[in-house]
Amino acid sequence: MAAPTDRPTGAPVAAHAEGAPCWADAMVPDLAAAQRFYGELFGWTFGTPAGAAPGSYSPAHLGGRQAAALTQKTDGRMPTVWTVYLATPDAEATAERVRAAGGQVISEPRAVGAGPAGVMAVAADPGGAVFGLWEPTVHHGFEVRAEPGAYVWTDLYTRHPREVDAFYPEVFGYQELAQEQLRERNAARPDAAEAGDTGGAEAGDTGGAEAGAAAPEMVVWTPRGAAVDEEHAVLARCLIEADAPAALPAYFLPYFAVRDVDAAVETARRLGGRVTREAETGPYGRWAVLADNQGATFAVLDLSEAKPPSVRPPPPDGR
Numbered sequence: 001m002a003a004p005t006d007r008p009t010g011a012p013v014a015a016h017a018e019g020a021p022c023w024a025d026a027m028v029p030d031l032a033a034a035q036r037f038y039g040e041l042f043g044w045t046f047g048t049p050a051g052a053a054p055g056s057y058s059p060a061h062l063g064g065r066q067a068a069a070l071t072q073k074t075d076g077r078m079p080t081v082w083t084v085y086l087a088t089p090d091a092e093a094t095a096e097r098v099r100a101a102g103g104q105v106i107s108e109p110r111a112v113g114a115g116p117a118g119v120m121a122v123a124a125d126p127g128g129a130v131f132g133l134w135e136p137t138v139h140h141g142f143e144v145r146a147e148p149g150a151y152v153w154t155d156l157y158t159r160h161p162r163e164v165d166a167f168y169p170e171v172f173g174y175q176e177l178a179q180e181q182l183r184e185r186n187a188a189r190p191d192a193a194e195a196g197d198t199g200g201a202e203a204g205d206t207g208g209a210e211a212g213a214a215a216p217e218m219v220v221w222t223p224r225g226a227a228v229d230e231e232h233a234v235l236a237r238c239l240i241e242a243d244a245p246a247a248l249p250a251y252f253l254p255y256f257a258v259r260d261v262d263a264a265v266e267t268a269r270r271l272g273g274r275v276t277r278e279a280e281t282g283p284y285g286r287w288a289v290l291a292d293n294q295g296a297t298f299a300v301l302d303l304s305e306a307k308p309p310s311v312r313p314p315p316p317d318g319r
Contacts, residue, residue, distance in 0.1 A: 015140075016087035017223035019172030020234040021154045022134055022141030023085040024254045025069040026296045027078060031056055034070045037271045037293045041264065042067070042149035042256060065143035067150050068256075080295040083122070084154050084252040085132035086172065087141065091119040094133055094171065101170040102126040102163060113139060125167050127160035129250035146257055152301055153255040153284075156237045160250070161215035164237055173224030177233060179216055215239070253289065255299040261286045264300045268292070 016022035028034040035058060038044050044060040044067060056072040073080070088094040091109035098105055107122035117139035124130045134141065144150045158164045168174045219237040226232040240248060258264040261279045265288050269275065272293035279288040286302040 016136075016142075017226060017234065018087055018089060019168070019174055019221075019223050020087050021084050021151070021254070022087040022136070023068070023132070023139075024082055024142075024151055025057075025071055025085075026080075026082045026292070026298075027071050027073055028080055028292075028294045028296060029073050029076060030294060031058055031070055031072040033293055034296075037268075037273065038068075038070065040271060041267055041273075042258075044068070044149065046070075062144050062147070062149045066139075067142065067144055081130075082252070082254050082296050082298050083130065083132050084254050085120070085134040085141070088133050088135050088172075091121050091133045091135040095121050095123065097171045098123045101167045103167060103171070106130065109133065109135070115139075125156075125158070125250070126163035127158035127250040129156055129158055129164070129252055131252055146303065148257050148259045150257055151254060152257045152303065154235055155253045155255070155299075156235060156250075157240045157253060158237065158250040159240050161219070161237065161239060164250075165215070165219055168221060168235075168237075174221035174235070175224065175226070175228045177220040177222065177228055177230070181230065182216075182218060182220060251297070253297065253299055255287070255301045257303050258300045259302065259304070261288050261300055261302045264288070265290065 026034065026038075035044075035046050038060060039046070042060075042062070044062055046058045047061055053072070055074045057069060058071070059069045060067045095105045095109055103126055104124045105121060106124055107120075109119050109121040111119050115138040118137050119135040121133040122130065123133060142151050146152050156164070165176075169176070217239050220230070220233045221235050221237070222228050222232040223234055240250065265275055265279055268290045274291040275288060276291055276297060277289035277299075279286060281287075284301070285304070287299055289297065289299045291297045
């Protein structure tokens with residue numbers, strides 16, 4: 001992530017707890033096309049004009065506040081993808097913990113942007129999911145969250161839950177919500193009784209604490225030192241479905257809030273995007289998974305009826 005240098009004067013900066021998603025950017029082959037797509041879909045404006053030069057970085061603003069960014073690929077072989085950055089007070093130390101915990105450091109920590117804006121690195125967990133690390137100096141990340149057009153949540157999808165469930169607590173100090181808390185939330189769904197839904201965990205599941213126990217379908221984490229509840233949660237680990245193509249790698253899926261998911265789906269289609277998961281209503285609201293007009297995947301979520309964990313901006317102390 002190369003951070004923007006045109007940060008609005010006086011814009012509020014939210015503190016981000018260690019390991020919390022603090023920023024997201026999309027790497028695309030055609031920056032101008034991406035600006036048109038997200039500008040209409042989310043109402044984003046861009047502080048810098050689209051440039052044709054490889055590596056051009058274009059911060060997206062929502063009401064004058066930094067919401068995300070788009071960047072032009074430097075190499076056509078690179079994936080067209082959204083990258084989620086996890087906050088760290090020390091990128092070098094976190095990179096070392098990534099290695100020690102069985103992950104991979106793809107791009108070593110380095111200062112970027114004017115100031116510099118911060119120190120970034122790119123890493124992968126033991127299941128292959130790629131994420132960024134961001135140690136802020138000038139650029140602190142999202143300045144708007146949980147509003148239409150803004151970031152609201154992230155799911156991590158993997159085929160290797162055992163390794164991944166050990167990795168993130170070791171690297172970031174995550175704390176895991178009890179499976180009973182998730183079952184209670186999912187049991188409140190209108191279709192739960194009919195479907196026999198217990199929050200995705202298999203019968204007899206103990207969350208992986210006992211040898212031979214099935215890994216839960218979803219694990220939700222809160223930052224080190226925060227209350228272990230949905231209000232303070234920052235990330236969910238989910239399982240890639242068994243019928244997904246074998247070539248589909250593990251990935252982070254960022255969610256952006258919208259006023260109307262079905263309208264957002266139609267807008268995305270009209271702008272040349274695709275729907276990879278049709279709109280449905282879950283325990284945290286109505287949502288859908290989309291791909292933009294160049295193939296980068298993200299999700300949209302309507303917050304009007306129910307809210308997911310951690311949709312509130314963090315208080316000043318990051319907790």
